Amino acid sequence: MSPSPTRRTVLTATAAGGMALGAPTAAEAAPPGHRPPATAQPPTRELRALLREIDPARIEATVRKLVSFGTRHTLSVQDDPARGIGAARDWLLSELRSYAAVSGGRMTAELQSYVQEPAPRVPTATRITNVLATLRGSLTPERVYVVSGHYDSRVTDVMDATSDSPGADDDASGVAVVLELARVMAGRRPASTIVFAAVAGEEQGLYGSAYMAQQLKAAGADVQGMFTNDIVGSAKADDGTLDPYTIRLFAEGVPSSETPDQAAIRRSVGGENDSATRQLARFVRDVADNDATRMRVRVIYRRDRYRRGGDHIPFLERGYPAARFTEPAEDFAHQHQDVRVDETGKQYGDLPEFCDFGFIARVARVNAATLWTLAQAPGTPRGAKIVTSTLTNSTRLVWTRGTEPDLSGYEIVRRETTAPEWTQVIDAGDVTTYEVDLSKDNVFFGVRAVNRAGLRSPVAFPDPQA
Template structure:
C-alpha cells in the first residue's frame, strides 16, 4: 500500500498543529447516539396549505390557457384574445391578484427582453417572463425558484399560427405554479420564493435562460430551482396502466457547471450521487411523500429525458441546484401535435387529456418542497472533510448558519453502495465535529435543523 501521510520533510510544526486541532475536537462515538435517518414531518401550516390547493382552480387555469388558441413564442403579442401576448397579460393579472392578498410581501414583474435571431427565432422577438416574488422575512437573500413555461407549439416548431392549445405541455405546469403561488401568498416564509411563468422554452429555453442569468449577474443565492414541465396526467392514454400517484423528478449527477478539477475533488468523497441536485432530489422525496400530497416521487438520476430538455437546465448551467418534475409516462402521439380528429378521437395537446386532480397533487409536491425549503435553515456551506490525518475517525467542518432559529446540525451517512442516507447523528451547534467512524468506509453529509424541526437539504463535504 502507498502511505499518503505527511512526509518527514514537511513542517513538523504544521503537523503537530493539525494534530492538536483534531485532538481538541470532542470525539463522538456513534453507536449510542445515532439513529436511522430522521424524516421531516409536515408542520401544521404546511398541512393546511396543502389542503387549500384546489383542482377546480387548476382546471380553470389550464382551460383558460388552452383557450388562447396558440401560445407560440412567435405568435401575436398584441391580440387581446389569441396568442402569447394575451396569455401573458392574463397570467400577469392573476399573479397580481395573488400579490394583493400578500400584505406587500409578493411583488410581480413583467421581465421582458429582445431575443436576437437564432435557430428557432427567425427575427428579433420580445420574450416576457411573468415573475412573482414572495420575499422572505428572516433570510430574504436565500432564494428558491419554481417555473412552468407558458409558451406552446404545434407539430412544426416554427408554426406560430395553427392551434397549439398546449394543455399538458405546459399549461399544466403553469397551473401548478400559479396555484402554489396563490396559497403561499397569504403566508410568511423565512426565505424568498419565486414563482415564474417563463416563455421561449420550446424555441430554446430562452425565458429561463434570461431569468437564470439575471440571478447569476446579481450574485443571488439560489439554493434550489424546480421546473414543472408536462405534469398533466398520470394516464398516458396509450393502453398502458394509469399511474396517477407518481411524479418523476429528474436530477443530474455530476453538476453541469463543474470543472474537471472540481469533479475529481468531489468524487473522492462522494461520487456523482452527492452533487447538490441529487441532494435536492432526496430532500423532495423526504418532505413530499406523505398522505397530504398523496404522491410518490420517483427520483430519476438523470439531468432530463433523452432528446429532451426543460428550463431547469438553464439554472444547472449556472451552477444552481435544479430539478425537473414531469408525469410518469408521456404520450408522444398527442404531444405537440396539431389538433385533428381521426375515427372520432381527438389528437393534440388538449385539455381533455389532463387530469386536474393529478395536477393538484403535483402542485402539493411543489408546495411541500418549497415550504419546507423556505422555512428551514439554508443548506450548510463550506463543508469540509479533513483528509490530512491518517486515522479511523472523521472530522467535519462547515460555516456557521445565519439562521436565527437554529437548533443545531446533524451528520448523516450511508454505506457507499446505498442510494440514500441511512443514519443521523445530532452534533449540537458546533461547526466542527469528529466522529468515531472511518471516512474510508461511508459517505458523509451535514444538514442544519431549526427549533421547529425543519431540516435543510444535506451538503456533502469536499476534502480539506
C-alpha cells in the same frame, strides 16, 4: 381471463415497490415495504393546512383559460387581446397581481422581458417575456427558491406560430401549478424568498428560463433550489395504463457547471451521486413523499429524458441546484402534435380533456410541501469539509455556522457508498466540527442544519480538506 400486463405495467409496479396501478385509497399511500428515508421530515400542522387549500377546480380553470388563447407560440402575435402569447402574458400578470394584492406588500408581480436576436428556432428578433411573482422572505430574504412552468406552446412544426396550439399538458399544467402555489402562499410569511415564474421561449430553446437564470446570476442571487414543472397534467401513458400517485423528479448527478478542479475532487471521493441537485432531490423525498401529498416521488438519476430538455437546465449550467417534475409516463399523441383526428378515429393534440386535474393538484402539493419546507428551514450548510490532513480510521467534519437567527444546531448523516439515500442520523448539536468513530474511506457523510422549529435543511456533501 384477465389481460396480460404490459411491459410498462410491470416496470412501473417494480419501481413502485409492488404498488398496484389504479386509484389507491389514502390508506394505501404508503404501500407494503415502502419505508420513508431516515432523514424524512413529517409535515407540520402549518404545512398540512396549506396543502388543503390547493384547489383542483382552480387548476382546471387556469389550464382552460390558457388553452382559450388559441396559440401561445413564442413567435405568435403579442398585441392581440384575445389570441396569442401576448394575451396569455397579460392574463398571467393580472392573475399574479391579484394574488399580490392580498399579500400585505410581501409579493410583487412583474414582467421580465428582453429581445432575443435571431437564433435557432427564432428567425427574427423577438421579445420574450417571463411573468414573475416574488414573495419576499421575512427572515432570510437573501435566500431564494424558484418554481416555474412555461406558458408557450407548440404543435408538430415547432415554427408554426399560427395554428391552434392548446398546450394543455405541455405546459399549461405546469403554469397552473405555479399559479396555485402563488395563490395559496401569497397571504403567508415564508422565512426565505420564493419566486413563482411563468416563462416563455421554452419550446424554441429554453430562452426565457436562460434569461431569468442569467439575471439572477448577474445579481448574485443565492438560489438554493429551482424546480420546473413541465408536462405534469396526466397520469395516463400511451398504452392506457395509469399511475396517478407517482410523479417523476429528474435530478442530475455530475453537475453541468462542474469545473476541471471540481471534477478531480468528485472522482477522488466518488461523489457522482452527491451533487447539490441530488441532495435537493433527496430533500423532496424527505418532505413530500407522504400521506399529506398522497404522492410517491420517483427520483430519476439523470438530467432529463432522452432527447429532451427543460427550464431547469439553464439553472444547472449556472451552478444552481435544479430539478424537473414530469408525469410518470407520457402520451406522445397529446404533446407536440397538430390537433387532428386520424383515419382510425384517434384524437391527437394537447387538449384539456386529456388532463387529470386532481393529479395536477397532487403535483402542486408535492411542490408546495417542498418549497414551503425549504423556505422555512435553514439554508444548506456552507463550507462542509472532511478533514484529511492525517490518516486515521475516524472522520472529522467541519463546516461554517449559518447566520439564521433561529438556527439551533446540526446533524451528521451517513450511508453506505452503495446506498441511494441517507440511512443514519446523528445529533451533533450547535457546533461547527464533529468527529465520528467510523472511517471516511468506507461510508459517505453529510451535514444538515436544524432550526428551533425542528425543520431540517438539505444535506451538504463535504469536500476533502487537506
